[in-house]
Amino acid sequence: MAPVPPGVRFLASFNRDQWYRAFTFALTFLLYTSFHLSRKPISIVKSELHKNCSLLRELPTDSSPQQLSLPVETDCSWKPFDKGNYKQLLGTMDYSFLCAYAVGMYLSGIIGERLPIRLYLTVGMLTSGLFTCLFGLGYVYNIHSLGFYIFAQIANGLVQTTGWPSVVTCIGNWFGKGRRGLIMGLWNSHTSVGNILGSLIAGYYVSSNWGLSFIVPGIIIAVMGIICFLFLIEHPNDLKSVGAQNTENSNQLCSWQKSWSSVNGHKHLYLQYKQEAKVQSSDTELLLGQDSTGVCVPVQQIVVVKSGAEPSAISFMGALHIPGVVEFSLCLLFAKLVSYTFLFWLPLYITKAAHLDAKKAGDLSTLFDVGGIIGGILAGVVSDKLGKRATTCAIMLLLAAPTLYGFSMMSQFGPGPTIGMLLVCGGLVNGPYALITTAVSADLGTHKSLKGNARALSTVTAIIDGTGSVGAALGPLLAGLLSAHGWDQVFYMLMTADFLALLLLLRLVMKELRSNKSPPGAAVELKEH
Numbered sequence: 001m002a003p004v005p006p007g008v009r010f011l012a013s014f015n016r017d018q019w020y021r022a023f024t025f026a027l028t029f030l031l032y033t034s035f036h037l038s039r040k041p042i043s044i045v046k047s048e049l050h051k052n053c054s055l056l057r058e059l060p061t062d063s064s065p066q067q068l069s070l071p072v073e074t075d076c077s078w079k080p081f082d083k084g085n086y087k088q089l090l091g092t093m094d095y096s097f098l099c100a101y102a103v104g105m106y107l108s109g110i111i112g113e114r115l116p117i118r119l120y121l122t123v124g125m126l127t128s129g130l131f132t133c134l135f136g137l138g139y140v141y142n143i144h145s146l147g148f149y150i151f152a153q154i155a156n157g158l159v160q161t162t163g164w165p166s167v168v169t170c171i172g173n174w175f176g177k178g179r180r181g182l183i184m185g186l187w188n189s190h191t192s193v194g195n196i197l198g199s200l201i202a203g204y205y206v207s208s209n210w211g212l213s214f215i216v217p218g219i220i221i222a223v224m225g226i227i228c229f230l231f232l233i234e235h236p237n238d239l240k241s242v243g244a245q246n247t248e249n250s251n252q253l254c255s256w257q258k259s260w261s262s263v264n265g266h267k268h269l270y271l272q273y274k275q276e277a278k279v280q281s282s283d284t285e286l287l288l289g290q291d292s293t294g295v296c297v298p299v300q301q302i303v304v305v306k307s308g309a310e311p312s313a314i315s316f317m318g319a320l321h322i323p324g325v326v327e328f329s330l331c332l333l334f335a336k337l338v339s340y341t342f343l344f345w346l347p348l349y350i351t352k353a354a355h356l357d358a359k360k361a362g363d364l365s366t367l368f369d370v371g372g373i374i375g376g377i378l379a380g381v382v383s384d385k386l387g388k389r390a391t392t393c394a395i396m397l398l399l400a401a402p403t404l405y406g407f408s409m410m411s412q413f414g415p416g417p418t419i420g421m422l423l424v425c426g427g428l429v430n431g432p433y434a435l436i437t438t439a440v441s442a443d444l445g446t447h448k449s450l451k452g453n454a455r456a457l458s459t460v461t462a463i464i465d466g467t468g469s470v471g472a473a474l475g476p477l478l479a480g481l482l483s484a485h486g487w488d489q490v491f492y493m494l495m496t497a498d499f500l501a502l503l504l505l506l507r508l509v510m511k512e513l514r515s516n517k518s519p520p521g522a523a524v525e526l527k528e529h
Contacts, residue, residue, distance in 0.1 A: 017236070024174045024233055025183075028167045029190045031121070031228055034221040035163045036194025038132045038156075041202035041213040042093065043344045043365075047351045047358040048210050049078045050086040078210075079144040089146065091480020094344045096150045098473030100157030105469050108161035109462020117166045122229040124162025129222025131156035132214050139211030164437070164465050165458040172442040172457050173235045181389070184438035185380025191434065192369035192376070192426075195343065199369075203362035319459045324390075325444055327508050328436050329467035331393065334501035335433045337471030338400070338494050342368055342429065344476040349487060350418075367419055371426025376434030378427065389440050390508035393432035397502040400428035401495045408491040432501070437465055471497070 004012075014022070081089055112120055135152040137143075175183055202213035233239065320326060346368055350361040375396070383392040407421040441461045475497070482489040 020233065020236070020239065021174050023231075024170065025187060027227075027231060028171050029187055031125070031224055031232075032163055032167050033190040033194040033197065034125070034217075034224040035128070035160060036191050037198040037201070038128060038214075038217040038221045039097075039160070040195050040198025040343070041132075041217055042097075042135075042153075043347050044199055044202035044206050044358060044362040045210045045213050046090050046344075046348050047361065048206050049081040049090065051077060051358075078139075080146045087480045087483055090348075091477050092146075093149055093153050094476035094480070095473055097153040097157040098340065098469060098476065100154040101161055102466055102469035102473050104158040104161035105164070105462050105466030107462075109165040109459040109466070112162070112165045112169065112462070113458045117170055117234045118229065118232045120162055121166040121232065122225050124159050124166075125225025125228060126222050127159040128156055128163075129218045129220075129225065131159065132218030132221065134218075136211040136214030136218065139209065140215075161462075161466075165462045168438065168441055168461045169458045170232065170234055179384055180442060181380035181382075181384035181435065181439045182377070183380070184442065185377040185434065188376045188380075188434040188438045189373040192372040192430065195369040195372075196366040199347070199362045199366045203359045206358050206362070319463055322444055322460065324440075324508060325460060325463060327504055328390075328440055328444070329464045331501045331504040332433065332436045332464055332468035333471035334497040334504070335393075335397070335429075335436065335471070336468035337475035337497045338404075338429050338501075339372075339433045339475075340472035341475035341479045341490070341494060342425075345479045345483070345490070349483075349490075353487065364418070364422070367422040368426040369430075371423035372430030372434070374423075375427030375429070375431030376438075379431035379435040380439060383435060383439065388509075388512040389435060389443070390505050391512050393435055394502055394505045394509045396428050396431045397498050397505070400425070400432075401498040401502075403428050404491055404495050404498065408488065429498075433468075437461075437468065441465070 077086070083089070131152050135149060135156070138148060138152075143149075171184070171187060198217055201216055202210075205212035205216070346365045347358070347361045350356060350364055351358060356364065379392055379396060383389045386392060403421070403425050407418075407425050441464050442457065444460050444464070475494075478493055479490045482493055
């Protein structure tokens with residue numbers, strides 16, 4: 001008999017639960033990758049909506065003086081972004097999306113805990129695909145109304161809030177606290193992977209047909225929404241429900257029938273008499289089957305347990321009282337301000353500072369996201385090892401501020417130093433952001449003060465990310481205003497935000513440092529005063 005190949009032996013070593021866990025990890029990774037893939041094109045297209053075409057336009061040799069005097073900007077820039085205040089107009093579009101996203105996020109977590117996650121996420125992805133495509137159709141149908149583009153951004157910002165609380169709740173249901181920082185650090189790289197893919201797709205079409213830079217990502221996120229509907233498993237208990245249903249189909253019950261109670265899409269099986277006889281908790285009864293003559297016979301003893309009351313979804317104020325939620329939420333406000341300013345303005349900055357075209361600048365900006373992948377994984381590993389989430393974030397924030405200043409200097413000295421600083425900045429800026437939005441949110445959403453009420457995870461995640469999204473809305477808006485006075489002003493604003501994020505974590509850092517021993521995964525389980 002031939003020996004089993006080592007690869008097959010490795011695959012066979014995983015049980016069914018581990019396979020489902022890996023499948024959920026991969027599926028939710030791809031789902032949120034498509035969200036960020038659809039957000040990135042606007043930053044690539046900005047340099048195409050307003051550009052100086054004097055270097056691109058070749059004038060004919062027989063041009064008359066009247067032809068030479070035509071304003072070239074009007075011919076190349078896309079109205080209404082052809083005016084001198086184009087930076088403010090582009091910043092307004094960013095602000096519209098992010099402000100709607102921030103407001104919607106607070107509501108999304110509360111709504112998400114009261115609806116089936118799979119259906120909620122599916123609807124959000126399909127509508128997000130619709131509004132992403134709608135923005136691109138502005139090019140197809142030659143639309144020059146600022147209100148049209150702002151409407152598309154606001155609508156897209158609202159529906160995209162369905163994504164983050166849903167996927168974090170799902171991944172939190174499947175993975176416990178053991179090595180949560182490493183697992184979620186790897187998983188959170190979907191943010192950077194989505195940004196990279198979005199940059200490459202948008203960059204491919206931006207010079208020839210920038211409408212496709214939005215339409216193609218819009219189609220991708222809509223298709224992923226259909227895949228979500230078909231395959232997403234919200235909770236391990238859902239598989240047990242399927243198993244219980246299969247068992248029922250293979251065994252006929254005489255005087256029993258199944259009843260199901262459903263909370264948040266999770267089904268809990270219990271038994272009751274057909275005649276609605278009341279069954280007391282912990283009563284021992286006989287499960288009846290049928291023999292070949294059709295007579296009911298006892299098969300086995302079971303313990304009939306009355307279905308207990310499900311824990312109610314946590315209130316908004318109740319979630320705020322969980323120790324650490326307020327501090328990490330405010331810290332994320334400033335950390336996400338920095339991250340999203342890079343997300344929306346980095347390609348345009350590279351275009352102006354390094355004098356590159358839109359495609360090359362978009363490709364180069366992906367290095368910031370590559371650094372973000374490394375930084376998110378590193379933050380997760382270090383925080384697992386130390387058992388101190390706040391301290392890990394604080395160290396990276398402390399290093400990020402001088403690195404931002406270095407990037408503003410190095411970006412003027414050619415591609416080599418720019419590439420190096422992009423990687424370093426991406427790691428230090430996105431590391432704390434990734435850790436807070438994943439492992440910290442999951443830790444706080446399953447905090448011991450909740451006494452097992454896991455239904456709080458979606459609300460806590462939404463509060464933390466919603467507060468961070470306020471900063472994400474302010475950052476690009478401020479960048480649009482400050483860049484009119486020079487890009488140095490933008491970098492001073494980013495360094496100030498990093499410093500404020502660090503200050504907001506100092507109380508938690510001091511608590512962690514004073515604790516003699518903190519097991520991994522319990523760093524944010526702080527005692528209440």
